[in-house]
Amino acid sequence: MTDCDLCGKGLPTLIPVRTYPPLFKFAYPEGVWKGLCETCLDSAQKTYLGVNKDEVSCRNNKCALCGHKGRAHPVELQVPDFSxxxxxxxxxxxMKCLESIDKAYIKFKREQIECSACGHGHH
Structure with a gap:
């Protein structure tokens, strides 16, 4: 089991998303992999699609995935709670993490479609 890097939900497999933490840019120039659950991936993808690239309505804050300080966009998550x-x-x-999430989302959905087309029923 592993935990989603955004909501903390424990799942056997997560969707890999490449991030570029500024703190590790020299140690890991190719980026660092984070794991997201499908729910968080969908929420972040929805935010990415709704972001107007020229819009300045984002916040000056720290990114929850890579830790970059600067312009960030709010993403609404469904966090599991026992009570x-x-x-x-x-x-x-x-924005850089949202773009990486978009790439991971497209790849994940393409793999789901290919898997369902082959008829093996993996999911």
């Missing part, structure tokens, strides 16, 4: 089931929580993600 309430799920709780809505907002985290901030920078």
């Amino acid at each position: 309430k089931g799920t709780v809505k929580k907002e985290v901030n993600l920078c």
Whole structure:
């Protein structure tokens, strides 16, 4: 089991997303892999699609995935809670992480379609 890097939900497998933490840019120039659950991936993808690239309505904050300080966009998550089931929580993600999430989302959905087309029923 491993935990989603955004909501903390424990799942056997997560969707890999490449991030570029500024703190590790010399040690890991190719980026660092983070794992997201499908729910968080969907929420972040929805935010990415709704972001107007020229818009300045984002926040000056720290990115929840890579730790970059600067412009970040709020993403609403469904965080598991033992007493309430799920709780809505907002985290901030920078544009670079949102772009990486978009690439991971497209790849994940393409793999799901290919897998369902082959008829093996992996999911």
